[in-house]
Amino acid sequence: MANKVYGRPISLNEKQFTYCPGCGHGVCNRLLAEVIDELGIAGNTIGVSYVGCGGMLYDFYNIDFAFPLHGRAPATATGIKRVRPDKIVFSYQGDGDLAAIGTAEIIHAATRGENLTSLFINNGIYGMTGGQMAPTTLIGQKASTCIDGRDPSYHGLPIRMSEMIAQCDGACYVERVSVDSAKNISAAKKAIKKAFQNQIDGKGFSLVEIVSPCPIGWNLSPNDAYKRITDEILEFYKPVVFKDTISE
Amino acid sequence: MSKKMFMKGNEAIAESAIRSGCKAYYGYPITPQNELTAYMAKNMKKLGRVFIQTESEITAINAVFGSAVAGFRAMTSSAGTAMALKQEGISHLAYLEIPAVIVDMMRGGPGLGNILATQGDYNMATKGGGTGDYHVIVLAPNSVQEASDLTRLAFELADKYRNPAMILADGTIGQMIENVEFMKPIAPEDLPTPSYALTGCEGRAPRKAEPKNSAQELEEHNIALQRKYDICTANEQRFEEIMTEDAEVILVAFGSVSRMAHEIIAEAREEGYKLGLFRPITLWPFAEGAFKKIIHNAKAVVVLEHNAGMLTRDIRMYVNEICPVYYHGRMGGSIIDMDVVSEKIKSIIDNNGKDWRELDGQQGLWKTY
Numbered sequence: 268m269a270n271k272v273y274g275r276p277i278s279l280n281e282k283q284f285t286y287c288p289g290c291g292h293g294v295c296n297r298l299l300a301e302v303i304d305e306l307g308i309a310g311n312t313i314g315v316s317y318v319g320c321g322g323m324l325y326d327f328y329n330i331d332f333a334f335p336l337h338g339r340a341p342a343t344a345t346g347i348k349r350v351r352p353d354k355i356v357f358s359y360q361g362d363g364d365l366a367a368i369g370t371a372e373i374i375h376a377a378t379r380g381e382n383l384t385s386l387f388i389n390n391g392i393y394g395m396t397g398g399q400m401a402p403t404t405l406i407g408q409k410a411s412t413c414i415d416g417r418d419p420s421y422h423g424l425p426i427r428m429s430e431m432i433a434q435c436d437g438a439c440y441v442e443r444v445s446v447d448s449a450k451n452i453s454a455a456k457k458a459i460k461k462a463f464q465n466q467i468d469g470k471g472f473s474l475v476e477i478v479s480p481c482p483i484g485w486n487l488s489p490n491d492a493y494k495r496i497t498d499e500i501l502e503f504y505k506p507v508v509f510k511d512t513i514s515e
Numbered sequence: 516m517s518k519k520m521f522m523k524g525n526e527a528i529a530e531s532a533i534r535s536g537c538k539a540y541y542g543y544p545i546t547p548q549n550e551l552t553a554y555m556a557k558n559m560k561k562l563g564r565v566f567i568q569t570e571s572e573i574t575a576i577n578a579v580f581g582s583a584v585a586g587f588r589a590m591t592s593s594a595g596t597a598m599a600l601k602q603e604g605i606s607h608l609a610y611l612e613i614p615a616v617i618v619d620m621m622r623g624g625p626g627l628g629n630i631l632a633t634q635g636d637y638n639m640a641t642k643g644g645g646t647g648d649y650h651v652i653v654l655a656p657n658s659v660q661e662a663s664d665l666t667r668l669a670f671e672l673a674d675k676y677r678n679p680a681m682i683l684a685d686g687t688i689g690q691m692i693e694n695v696e697f698m699k700p701i702a703p704e705d706l707p708t709p710s711y712a713l714t715g716c717e718g719r720a721p722r723k724a725e726p727k728n729s730a731q732e733l734e735e736h737n738i739a740l741q742r743k744y745d746i747c748t749a750n751e752q753r754f755e756e757i758m759t760e761d762a763e764v765i766l767v768a769f770g771s772v773s774r775m776a777h778e779i780i781a782e783a784r785e786e787g788y789k790l791g792l793f794r795p796i797t798l799w800p801f802a803e804g805a806f807k808k809i810i811h812n813a814k815a816v817v818v819l820e821h822n823a824g825m826l827t828r829d830i831r832m833y834v835n836e837i838c839p840v841y842y843h844g845r846m847g848g849s850i851i852d853m854d855v856v857s858e859k860i861k862s863i864i865d866n867n868g869k870d871w872r873e874l875d876g877q878q879g880l881w882k883t884y
Contacts, residue, residue: 309716310715310716310717310718311715311717312715313585313713313714313715315581325723325725326723326725328721329716329721330715330716330721331713331714331715331716331721331722331723332713332721332722332723332724332725333580333581333584333713333723333724334611334723334724334725334726335577335580335581335607336577336580336603336604336607339573339574339577339580339604342569342573342574342575342577342578342580342581343577343578343580343581343584344581345567345574345578345581346539346541346577346578346579346580346581346582346583346584346585346589347581347582347584347585347713348581349539349565349567349578349581349582350538350539350565350581350582350585350586350587350589351585351714351715354585354714354715355715371570371571371573371574372570372573372574372577374570375569375570375574379567
């Protein structure tokens with residue numbers, strides 16, 4: 268009898284992902300589903316989506332999901348977790364959502380030490396609205412609102428959220444990972460799993476930032492988009508454990 | 516009912532919310548509603564419930580969404596310019612049909628305005644301060660007792676219609692101290708878990724508080740919302756009428772200003788002037804049918820409010836030119852001078868409902884329609 272080594276995670280339903288070819292959200296969604304399966308928490312978990320490309324993820328999972336307003340996922344997740352502390356509550360946000368309009372919400376959820384798991388997909392661009400500059404757009408990177416490339420003297424500098432959140436005393440675990448290679452994807456899954464395990468153990472606020480490609484928004488082929496992460500982005504957005512009070 | 520307490524309006528609303536099974540309260544400081552937040556801070560933790568002083572009004576309303584979508588009664592409160600910050604969240608609750616109670620203890624506007632009592636949020640509350648076609652159930656108490664009673668009603672109507680409900684009061688109601696009797700307490704755990712509640716999908720199909728993305732889905736959803744608002748409008752109109760049967764002039768006022776109308780009517784009646792009062796308690800839905808009946812034989816309608824005529828515009832629509840409509844109001848925290856109003860109204864009756872000359876702007880704003 269054939270041994271099945273790869274299949275659809277049971278926490279994903281039968282719907283097909285709606286992401287563009289080469290988009291990293293599909294990888295991130297899959298890793299999230301694998302972690303939920305492995306921890307056996309699908310029936311006990313409530314997800315909080317966000318406004319942006321990956322926000323459609325609420326539609327792909329066999330778990331309860333709330334769709335919040337732009338940037339407010341940490342506030343809504345707080346509201347859920349505080350009244351249902353026995354449930355596993357996570358938020359999944361993009362960089363426009365978490366690092367621009369929702370900066371206050373994520374900083375204060377982390378600082379309060381809410382027992383939540385926060386996944387932060389950093390692809391350095393506003394994908395859903397057509398490729399505008401994000402707070403995380405790198406210097407020199409072109410976008411529809413910085414057409415000659417991001418100029419620090421004119422557009423300001425890119426923001427580093429994981430570094431900031433690691434400074435919040437209420438955060439117990441902050442790591443930046445990437446999905447640019449098989450090795451890094453494997454590390455990303457470990458980080459996501461740890462961020463969920465921390466919540467299960469009641470340890471407090473965990474955030475995993477995932478550097479992820481947006482080939483359409485970057486005007487690159489999928490292969491070149493993945494290569495850009497390896498060659499350029501990880502120089503600035505270093506894949507590092509910024510804080511881990513659990514293992515220390 | 517329990518024994519009588521002597522309390523501020525803000526505290527009575529907080530106590531009533533606790534007794535109505537409110538599981539979670541989220542708030543941000545702003546005058547003149549701070550006693551409400553403080554009362555919640557003092558009591559919710561002791562009861563094993565949730566209180567968070569959030570980093571913003573925006574976080575407060577979005578955390579209310581979280582606790583409400585998880586199936587519990589939840590509340591936030593604010594005032595004036597800060598209520599404006601909550602409007603996107605209130606619109607989102609209406610969109611996803613998640614009940615919640617919001618308290619607006621109105622202060623002076625526009626913008627940052629001042630901290631004094633006004634009724635300047637009437638339009639924002641009753642017309643939907645956020646985006647799209649939705650309504651909030653708006654309840655306007657005129658006493659501490661009614662503030663308490665309507666808070667219980669707000670939770671009940673919010674649940675019944677799966678819609679946000681608002682207590683629209685002003686700094687006068689929030690700050691005044693009166694006797695109040697509270698209803699029997701309900702614990703959050705005594706309330707049934709609603710059908711939409713996100714509780715984890717163990718043993719059932721997953722639930723989603725999800726957007727309607729296609730034109731067809733969103734139109735169908737909007738039509739369903741409008742039908743729901745029609746049912747709510749038919750069933751939930753509440754008002755008070757005083758001596759309207761023989762009244763030649765009908766005063767219209769809501770909330771704190773209606774208490775001045777009570778006194779104006781009582782004094783004028785002693786002199787033989789037949790005045791009556793129509794006081795909307797539900798500002799939305801407005802008791803249109805009852806109001807039209809009451810004004811049928813009136814010579815004039817006089818609207819008194821602490822704003823520039825927000826309710827008056829609605830009243831003019833309902834009166835539909837069957838008699839003159841007069842408006843008098845003050846703004847910025849100034850209070851209507853009852854003697855001035857009384858003389859004016861008597862002159863209306865003396866002139867058979869007409870001929871109300873303009874007054875000095877120092878005494879407030881007057882308009883004749």
